[in-house]
Amino acid sequence: xxxxxxxxxxxxxxxxxxxxxxxxxxxxxxxxxxxxxxxxxxxxxxxxxxxxxxxxxxxxxxxxxxxxxxxxxxxxxxxxxxxxxxxxxxxxxxxxxxxxxxxxxxxxxxxxxxxxxxxxxxxxxxxxx
Amino acid sequence: xxxxxxxxxxxxxxxxxxxxxxxxxxxxxxxxxxxxxxxxxxxxxxxxxxxxxxxxxxxxxxxxxxxxxxxxxxxxxxxxxxxxxxxxxxxxxxxxxxxxxxxxxxxxxxxxxxxxxxxxxxxxxxxxxxxxxxxxxxxxxxxxxxxxxxxxxxxxxxxxxxxxxxxxxxxxxxxxxxxxxxxxxx
Numbered sequence: 001x002x003x004x005x006x007x008x009x010x011x012x013x014x015x016x017x018x019x020x021x022x023x024x025x026x027x028x029x030x031x032x033x034x035x036x037x038x039x040x041x042x043x044x045x046x047x048x049x050x051x052x053x054x055x056x057x058x059x060x061x062x063x064x065x066x067x068x069x070x071x072x073x074x075x076x077x078x079x080x081x082x083x084x085x086x087x088x089x090x091x092x093x094x095x096x097x098x099x100x101x102x103x104x105x106x107x108x109x110x111x112x113x114x115x116x117x118x119x120x121x122x123x124x125x126x127x128x129x
Numbered sequence: 130x131x132x133x134x135x136x137x138x139x140x141x142x143x144x145x146x147x148x149x150x151x152x153x154x155x156x157x158x159x160x161x162x163x164x165x166x167x168x169x170x171x172x173x174x175x176x177x178x179x180x181x182x183x184x185x186x187x188x189x190x191x192x193x194x195x196x197x198x199x200x201x202x203x204x205x206x207x208x209x210x211x212x213x214x215x216x217x218x219x220x221x222x223x224x225x226x227x228x229x230x231x232x233x234x235x236x237x238x239x240x241x242x243x244x245x246x247x248x249x250x251x252x253x254x255x256x257x258x259x260x261x262x263x264x265x266x267x268x269x270x271x272x273x274x275x276x277x278x279x280x281x282x283x284x285x286x287x288x289x290x291x292x293x294x295x296x297x298x299x300x301x302x303x304x305x306x307x308x309x310x311x312x313x314x315x
Contacts, residue, residue, distance in 0.1 A: 048276055061241070062277065065267035090274035092172045107151070115144065122140050 038071045041083055044097050045070075054097060171274050171282075171293035178209075178288055179272040183238065183262035190244035190251075190261065197236070197262040199288070206314050208235045209282045210258070210298075211270060213242045214250035216278045218297035223254035225298045226281075230257035232311055233283075238262045240270055240278045283307070285314055 042056035047063045055063035066087070073083050087095050099105045173179070178199065187193035210226055212219040229235055237258035239247050251258075264270055273282070276295055283292035292310050294302060 061267065062271075065271055068266070069268055069271055088172070090172055090271065111151075115148075118140060118144055122137065125137050 034071060034074045037074055037080065038067060041070050041074075041080060042067050044084075045087060046095050046097050048091060048095065171290065173274050173290045174293060176290060178282075178284055178290060179269075181269060181272045183264070183269055186239065186244075186247075186261040186263050190239065190247045190263075192263055197260060199236075202234060202236075202284070203288065204286045206233050206286060206311060207259075207284050208233055209238060209273075209284060210235055211238045211240050211264070211273070211275050211278045211280045213240045213278045214246040215242065216240075219250075219279045220254060222279055222281075222297035222299065223257075225300060225303050227255050227257040229281075229298070229303065229307065230259070234259040236260050236262065238264050238269060238273075240264050240275075241267055281307075283310055283314075 039056060043054050045055045045066060047053040047055045047058035047060060049060050049062050050058045053063075055066050070083055070087075073086060078086070084096060088100075093100055093102075093105070099108060101109055183197040184192045185195045185197045208229055212226075226235060235257055237260075239261055241264065242250075247261075262269070270278075270280075273280075274293075279297055281294045281298050282290050285291045291314065292307070294306070298307070
């Protein structure tokens, strides 16, 4: 009997969680989702006329225009990656705060690890001695 | 001393040399061309002009409900200049744009400006533009990869962007960069 109660309570808990998630998906308006996504993308886009700021943090004209354009692109049905490609096609990969992994940036991504590995090997060998 | 320990002893030196060589190569590449070019090279060089509708301005610099037609410039070398009346460097480059317009047609894109102010600007500094397009929202500028005004592009006979200059077009740039490109493409 105890086992049945336990199973029932687990099942109801599971149903409650899943129904809540489904409900949450339905009640969040599309505009809010787009606003959130715009913000998320804007946080990864460098403000080209500022120093060390994303367009999300910047109040410059270009940053505002870029945010509006990102929102419009999302509303027109473009996905996140398509928006990033649109921007890097016009301003280069340097507009992305997180550089993409490609042949031009391979050294940028791997050099710190290579140096770290070699340094660790060296240090361990040095102390073994 | 065996080979292994020798390599291990030389490891910091190898690493240090590697970093110096890589940094040297990067610096050499940066020094080879002027810094400005490296920092603000347009991604659109060699590509067709952005396929976006630009509203054309009438004589009063108001929207005349027509789109700017680039077909007129097919098989021609022409320039596109983003400008605004509120932009001080645009005043500096006005005489040079005027000179440029005597050699090739120049299309002006007026960026986030009031028609009255643009009209006054053109009355005061001259109107070198063959046609003027309107970019009130800044979207056209983004499509062209523009950072801010003024910016000037050269477009070849195939409709491809072959040159971009961000900032005011000064005489030294006009003579050393723009004129040679025009000569080699004419």
